[in-house]
Amino acid sequence: MSLATRCTACGTIFRVVQDQLRVSEGWVRCGRCAEVFDAREQLFDLDREAPPPWPPAGREHVIDSPAEEAFAPAQPPAPASRVTATALPPAPSPAPPPPATPSRPL
Incomplete structure (x- = not known):
């Protein structure tokens, strides 16, 4: 028996294992949209069976949380102002080594 469920938010179908459902009391997180739902519902x-119809009868997806609005397609960004790069002045050359002192006998 190969069990599967359908995400109640995005409709993605994925396999589940009975032991996983038992441990989590049916709650799973969709790997596509991260929705947490009771997998036993779908x-x-x-x-043996065809997947349940999608979307579920009588259910339309309505944006009802700020998080969903945050992930709505964004408007394209306005053109950025043009930035020109300027060359940096050349790095100073290293200081010359000190002159060698003649060695004197002690």
Whole structure:
């Protein structure tokens, strides 16, 4: 038996394991949209059943949280002002080494 579920937010179908569902009491996180939902609501056997219809009957997706608005497609950014690079002055050359002193006998 191959179990699968469908994300209630984005409709992605993915496989689940009964032991995972038991440990988490059915709660899973969609790997595509990160929605947390009860996988048992959309659970089906891949070998015997067709996936449940999408979107679920009577449910339309409505933006109801600020997080969803934050991930809505953004407006294209305004053209950036043009920045010109200026060359830096050349680095100073290293100081010459001190002159060698003649060695004197002691």
